[in-house]
Amino acid sequence: MEIRELQKDHQIRAAFPVMNQLRNHLDEEEYVALVKEAKEKDMYRLFGLFIGEEIVAVIGFKPMITLYYGRFVWVCDLVAREDKRSLGNGEKLLSFVHQWATEEGYEKVALSSGLQRENAHRFYEQKMNYERVSFVFKKDLER
Known part of the structure; x- marks a missing residue:
């Protein structure tokens, strides 16, 4: 088991089947374009958890x-x-x-989770000791 950063287009693309289980509103091309733009403009990092050469989980932060x-x-x-x-x-x-955040001098890790994802909420609160501190609100803007 190994955690590796996904930097090249083919690596980012290889993670799509896993990421698509969370972000199923994106098609593969839109996903790749957004990851690349976020990496270039917003310091986004994408890592995969590999068993052998198979990606079994991904995290973007x-x-x-x-x-x-x-x-x-x-x-x-x-x-x-x-x-x-x-x-x-x-x-x-x-x-x-x-660990990455601590080594890089960051003080906290935060995330949001969809209201319907109750199993994820239990994982974050009970297994990972996160505390529920706020609601996240969004508004879709007309184009």
Whole structure:
């Protein structure tokens, strides 16, 4: 088992089947374009958890600074392949981000989770000791 950064187009593309289980509103081309743009403009990092050469889980995150949290890492995406869930893969990736954040001088790790994802909420609160601190609101703007 190994965690590797996905930097090249073919690596990013290889993670799509796993990421698509979380971000199923994106097609493969849109996903690749958004990852590349986020990496270029927003310091987004994408890592895969590999068993052999097979990606079983992915995590995307970016360092941020806000007045509310100070210096922190925002976890944008975390998903394990459906047939590899509840095996500790999410815990391994999130723990990796905790270590990365600490080594890079960040003080916190934060994330949001969809209201319907109750199993994920239990994982974050009970297994990973995250605390529920806010609601996230969004508004779709007309183009």
